[in-house]
Amino acid sequence: MSGYRFYQRASRAFHDYPSLSKLGVLVAVSGGGGLVVLSDAGPFHSAYADAGQADMKKKKVVVLGTGWAGTSFLKNLKDPSYDVEVVSPRNYFAFTPLLPNVTCGTVEARSIVEPIRNIVKKKKFDTHFREAECFKIDTEKKKVYCRSSQETNLGGREEFTVDYDYLVIAMGARSNTFNTPGVVENAHFLKEVEDAQRIRRTVIDCFERASLPSVSEEERKKILHFVVVGGGPTGVEFAAELHDFVTEDLANLYPTLKNLVKITLLEAGGHILNMFDKRITAFAEEKFQRDGIDLKTGSMVVKVTDKDISTKERSTGQTQSIPYGMVVWSTGIGTRPVIMDFMKQIGQTNRRVLATDEWLRVEGCDSIYALGDCATINQRKVMEDIAAIFSKADKNKSGTLKVEDFKEVITDICERYPQVNIYLKRKQLKDFVELLRSSQGVAELDIEKFKSALSEVDTQMKNLPATAQVAAQQGTYLADCFNRMEECEKHPEGPLRFRGTGRHRFHPFRYKHLGQFAPLGGEQAAAQLPGDWVSIGHSSQWLWYSVYASKQVSWRTRMLVVSDWGRRFIFGRDSSRL
Amino acid sequence: MSGYRFYQRASRAFHDYPSLSKLGVLVAVSGGGGLVVLSDAGPFHSAYADAGQADMKKKKVVVLGTGWAGTSFLKNLKDPSYDVEVVSPRNYFAFTPLLPNVTCGTVEARSIVEPIRNIVKKKKFDTHFREAECFKIDTEKKKVYCRSSQETNLGGREEFTVDYDYLVIAMGARSNTFNTPGVVENAHFLKEVEDAQRIRRTVIDCFERASLPSVSEEERKKILHFVVVGGGPTGVEFAAELHDFVTEDLANLYPTLKNLVKITLLEAGGHILNMFDKRITAFAEEKFQRDGIDLKTGSMVVKVTDKDISTKERSTGQTQSIPYGMVVWSTGIGTRPVIMDFMKQIGQTNRRVLATDEWLRVEGCDSIYALGDCATINQRKVMEDIAAIFSKADKNKSGTLKVEDFKEVITDICERYPQVNIYLKRKQLKDFVELLRSSQGVAELDIEKFKSALSEVDTQMKNLPATAQVAAQQGTYLADCFNRMEECEKHPEGPLRFRGTGRHRFHPFRYKHLGQFAPLGGEQAAAQLPGDWVSIGHSSQWLWYSVYASKQVSWRTRMLVVSDWGRRFIFGRDSSRL
Known part of the structure; x- marks a missing residue:
């Protein structure tokens, strides 16, 4: 009984003092494989606790x-x-x-x-x-x-x-179908947790259906044809994951089917991962080719029926119909x-x-x-406010500005219109004053000259x-x-x-960009970090593991995700149809 | 890169030699909390490996x-x-x-x-x-x-x-509804994994629905009324689990609702857990009363609609209609x-x-x-074969049997008709010979006397x-x-x-009965082991943990189940509506 009392007390302690449970997990995690887990959970001691504003x-x-x-x-x-x-x-x-x-x-x-x-x-x-x-x-x-x-x-x-x-x-x-007919009815999306669960079931369904004795060899090939639409990070990662799942786990369990599986990735643009550095795109495209993932760029999906997916080749204008077993649609958001x-x-x-x-x-x-x-x-565009900016700087309302007049408002301009800073950096100019000087070469500006100096600044604006x-x-x-x-x-x-x-x-x-990952399967990932720092390979995958573990919203999910990775490493992935 | 090579090699080793992975888990498990995990996985070295019967x-x-x-x-x-x-x-x-x-x-x-x-x-x-x-x-x-x-x-x-x-x-x-109207349409069963997942979603659904601002207090009480039909081990364990889930986890997350929750357990018979020892039944009934689980015995369900469940009291014959939020039906198999x-x-x-x-x-x-x-x-009944048995023993076809004549066939009789042994044990007789002697007191038997000696043996037959x-x-x-x-x-x-x-x-x-458990919630369980050995309380719960961990079908599920228990102990149960 005393054992139980300890259990009760320990359990209560864990529940009441979450910091204790954090400690427990930290020990478990660092003992598990030397994984660097950084916590982003800061101490939330509120300064408002005793503000007494209850009424x-x-x-x-x-x-x-x-x-x-x-x-x-x-x-x-x-x-x-x-x-x-x-x-x-x-x-x-x-x-x-x-x-x-x-x-x-x-x-x-x-x-x-x-x-x-x-x-x-x-x-x-x-x-x-x-x-x-x-x-x-x-x-x-x-x-x-x-x-x-x-x-x-x-x-x-x-x-x-x-x-x-x-x-x-x-x-x-929500997912964007670009009004392509048949997508909502026949394709899987990958935006919600339920979507991911449905995809998992469908993959196993395809393998089980292809295992039935009454299904012909040709039909099997159709059923085991997995099509991913969209070459963004989600589509690419899904294709890579599916390839790993098939080769590492399902090939052992469905030995007669492993040579019939085909994964096709359709991308309407010229390249996959086009928001990444070209080196990453090239690496990913090569890896997919080696892995046997059929990558079709310049291929626009025009229709999806319950059996076929129809594409139109950008280069030739020809349309083509391919039978499939499952389609996953991941082309952007609406x-x-x-x-x-x-x-x-x-x-x-x-x-x-x-x-x-x-x-x-x-x-x-x-x-x-x-x-x-x-x-x-x-x-906000600089050009929209150019007159207001000018008059704010022109304190004595003289109609012309000396460079010295700007000194006071330069910081505000740069903060209010961040495109100015980006433009300076791009043109390799030291500061705002140099920008004004470079284009005019004079010490005094009227509104027209001011406008022309800043005319190109707004081109640097980008949506996040x-x-x-x-x-x-x-x-x-x-x-x-x-x-x-x-x-x-x-x-x-x-x-x-x-x-x-x-x-x-x-x-x-x-917005402060901290970099972006593209996991490519086979324990390899691509990482693009600020300053155009590109890293590709197994080390990036480990970086990916540590960053994703550290970014979890709670210690509970962090422990679960890390132990899932361990479970996968030891036992492989589960193929029960649940 | 050398780190990765190790990883690859280790991963392959784990996949190819499952005994290694077993070792890994055993270390993990025994390091985790001193839990005694007994493996039932025997060495499957086949004697047929080189039998060469391929053609x-x-x-x-x-x-x-x-x-x-x-x-x-x-x-x-x-x-x-x-x-x-x-x-x-x-x-x-x-x-x-x-x-x-x-x-x-x-x-x-x-x-x-x-x-x-x-x-x-x-x-x-x-x-x-x-x-x-x-x-x-x-x-x-x-x-x-x-x-x-x-x-x-x-x-x-x-x-x-x-x-x-x-x-x-x-x-x-399949689940047995006893043709009660409305059960299939409105109640949850608990036979398949999908059933359990659906029940989990429905419990959370009820709490979320009761949290909506437009729902009246009275309506909330109805929604949070959980009814379990059937007082067998499954129904009892589910009621206990639900009670633990509500008090240990949901009460913290839905503080305004915790006092509105009601769990009712309906049992048509006079007592719950009636296949167990009376001490266990009494303990369970008392515990449920203390926990505030409303236990209604002698209450037969006659109809389930989408809002109400109607019961008929055995004692008074009165019918009653109770509104509910969720019904779980667990009354036996069909x-x-x-x-x-x-x-x-x-x-x-x-x-x-x-x-x-x-x-x-x-x-x-x-x-x-x-x-x-x-x-x-x-x-097979002894009485059906009594003539055949007699004639088999009566080798010289004399029409009467001496006790000595039996010696050769006694073992066979006891093996073919196990009810004989049970009867002997019950009557506290030493052996078959004593049974014959005790009823007749003579050294020689004819067929009629033989019949009468064995007349009560078949009453000991029981279905498994x-x-x-x-x-x-x-x-x-x-x-x-x-x-x-x-x-x-x-x-x-x-x-x-x-x-x-x-x-x-x-x-x-x-069949060799190894005992049976009835978990009762609050880290307490009842165990009835062979030889009428009854154990109730926290120690039985630990016995339950070890037995259920050891009985898992694979090392993978064993690790997962044990780590789920640990996760629940540290973080509680998840209430995401998935």
């Missing part, structure tokens, strides 16, 4: 979505003076970069998800989570309309409204219908996604923020990529703004308002 | 089902002179005693399954697995008709036939339709399941064996319970018979054929 009317923050943006916002929000309500059809956060691994069982689905209630339960502010989908936003009444994801006994779905003071839209995107409706409602037509300013505020709305894949920052990294940084940034809302109201820290007076409350959002 | 026409053995019986048969079959074909709708074996744990995420679904191809891939004989369901058996043509579990592109299902020389039927049973059809076909009407003789051969069929939950052994333990032992037994088919043909080892001549080829199947 103040709390501001209601409504967060739509529990993906990278929403979760990172929730994780970093600390100010207890908010009342937070989260609405999302998923009651968990999923570590989506590992989804391709889930498709083949390298990592289990449960290992990459963390209940959102677990993430927020230690927060000082009140949080409510609602498993529902927002289907309408009323900006006038400051209300969102939600519908439960579950059918009630009566066949309908529960509907309700939620009031907000601040609305944070982080609903992500806008969710609710976001589309909302954009119409607020007059943002002719846009792909919600436009926000550099502070992630939705343009044309009050107290509404949007971040992650459902939004894009509509970077729709990645987890951007979404996570935006969430952290916005939470930080919310945490210091009051403080910055009194002491604004942002750049000068060139069109208005005073300063902006906050620094604008600035 | 002989191999006998085709068809196994229907991959549950406990079928898998245990396949695992123990060693004779390479067979050609084995396995037909089952599941391509994996599931460790079903852990299903109640899967419903709440104490153990993951994937941790208790092992692909059947993994289990048979090291066999010396040829094996083919077909993921399909048998829907008809043709005993004349020795053929089984099968249908794929998957729909083809054309909407239909692949159908095919398989020829057999020997047929092993191990298809298990016969699969294909078995029912087969029984009609071979003239076994008026029976619940397939009847076999003591050698597991289906009565009235040639070369067909049935084991596990789909079959029952139709134990429909448990995993029985099925597994039957599979092992049958595989052993198949392994020694030829040997025992020449040298029969079974008891005398009382009605025929010579001896039976094999010893009849004999």
Whole structure:
């Protein structure tokens, strides 16, 4: 019995003091294989704990979505003076970069998800989570309309409204089919955890169907033809994972089928991984060729039926129909219908996604923020504000500017219009003053000369990529703004308002690119790190392991993911049809 | 790079020499918490390896089902002179005693399954697995008709036939609804892994639905009312697991709901766990009362609608309707339709399941064996054979028997009719001779006296319970018979054929009861071991842990189950809606 008492006490200790459990896992992890696991979990000792603002009317923050943006916002929000309500059809956060691994069982689905209630339960502010989908936003009444994801006994779905003071839209995107007929009905997507689980089942289904004695050799080849559409990182990683799964695990279990399997990767552009360095693209294309993955670039999918996928070759214009066993569609992202409706409602037509300013505020709305894949920052152009900038610098209203006049506003210009800095770097100019001098060679500028000096700056503007990294940084940034809302109201820290007076409350959002991975299978990966540092091979795969282990949202998922890797290494992947 | 080479080599070593990986896990397990893990994996060095019978026409053995019986048969079959074909709708074996744990995420679904191809891939004989369901058996043509579990592109299902020389039927049973209206449509069963996964999702669904702001307090109570029907070990364990899940994990995450949850256990009989010792029943009933689980005995379910469950009290005859959020139906097993059809076909009407003789051969069929939950052994009665026994013993055909005459056949009688031994033990008689003497008190018996001495023996016959333990032992037994088919043909080892001549080829199947567990939640379990040894409490739970870890079908699942227990201990159960 005393043994049991120890157990009880230990169990309670682990539950009550999460730091203890962290220690336990750290020991387990570092004992397991010398893997470097870096924790990004900082100490969240809140400065607001004893602020005693209980009787103040709390501001209601409504967060739509529990993906990278929403979760990172929730994780970093600390100010207890908010009342937070989260609405999302998923009651968990999923570590989506590992989804391709889930498709083949390298990592289990449960290992990459963390209940959102677990993430927020230690927060000082009140949080409510609602498993529902927002289907309408009323900006006038400051209300969102939600519908439960579950059918009630009566066949309908529960509907309700939620009031907000601040609305944070982080609903992500959906897969983009480019209206290709038959894709929704016949292809698999790879955006949600359920998608990955379905793909895993379908792969095994194909192998089991091809094992039936009544199926002809030709039919078997069709069933075991796996087609991946889209040569981006997700499509490439999935194709590589599937190849590993087939050669490392399924070939042993289905020996008669291993020579009938074919994996085809279709890419409409000229190369796969075209957002990466050319060296990575070339390496990946070569590796796929060696592995026997059939890579077809310049091949546009025009139709998918229940049996065939039809492609059109860019070079020849010919169309071709190929029978398949499974198609996975991974060609980029499209806008969710609710976001589309909302954009119409607020007059943002002719846009792909919600436009926000550099502070992630939705343009044309009050107290509404949007971040992650459902939004894009509509970077202000220098040329739009050129007159205002000029007049702000021209303090004595002389109509001409001396270089010295700029000194005061240069920092603000560079912060407000980040394209200026990028342009300077590209042209290898030392600073803004040199830019003005280089193009004019004079010490005094009028507005026309000023315009012509800056005329090319706006060409450097780029939209941020729709990645987890951007979404996570935006969430952290916005939470930080919310945490210091009051403080910055009194002491604004942002750049000068060139069109208005005073300063902006906050620094604008600035994305810091930390690099990108493309796992290529066979324990090899490509990594492109800032400064065009490219690394390809087995060492990058180990870097990938450490980074992905360290970036997990909780110690629980970190332990699970690492032990899944170990399990795969020792026993291979599971092929049970579950 | 040298690090990678080590990795590659180590990985290959682990894959190629499973004994190495076993070692690895054993180290991991014994380092993990001092848990005693006993391996039941014996050394499978086949004596047939170099038998050189390749050119002989191999006998085709068809196994229907991959549950406990079928898998245990396949695992123990060693004779390479067979050609084995396995037909089952599941391509994996599931460790079903852990299903109640899967419903709440104490153990993951994937941790208790092992692909059947993994289990048979090291066999010396040829094996083919077909993921399909048998829907008809043709005993004349020795053929089984099968249908794929998957729909083809054309909407239909692949159908095919398989020829057999020997047929092993191990298809298990289905849940028994006793034709109660509404059960199939509205209740969850707990027989398959998918059932457990569905229950897990539904529990979370109920909590999420009850968290919606538009749901009234009264409605919340209804949604959070979980009803378990059936007080057998499965129902009891599920109720206990659910109670633990709610109190240990969900109460923290859904603090406003914890007081609204209600668990009701309905049992038609007078007590729960009625196949166990009375002490265990009493302890379980008390524990449930303390835990706040509403235990209603003598309560028969008469109807289930989508909102209410109607019960009839045995004592008062009153019917009552209770609203519920989820119903789990676990009241026993029923016969699969294909078995029912087969029984009609071979003239076994008026029976619940397939009847076999003591050698597991289906009565009235040639070369067909049935084991596990789909079959029952139709134990031969002494009274049916009494004349044959008498005449076999009466060698000189004198019409009377002396006790000495029996000496030669006593062992055979006791082996052929095991009820004799049970009767002796119960009456505390030393041996068979004493039985004859005790009732007659004379040295010579005629047939009538012999009959009267044995008249009560047959009352000791009992059907074997429909448990995993029985099925597994039957599979092992049958595989052993198949392994020694030829040997025992020449040298029969079974008891005398009382009605025929010579001896039976094999010893009849004999079940050895190793005990039974009933986990009761809160790290407590009840164990009833042979010899009426009863143990209740935390120590039994630890015994349960060691036995269940040791009984896993592979080292992979053993590691996974043990690490799931550890994960639950440190981090609790996952409540993501997946």
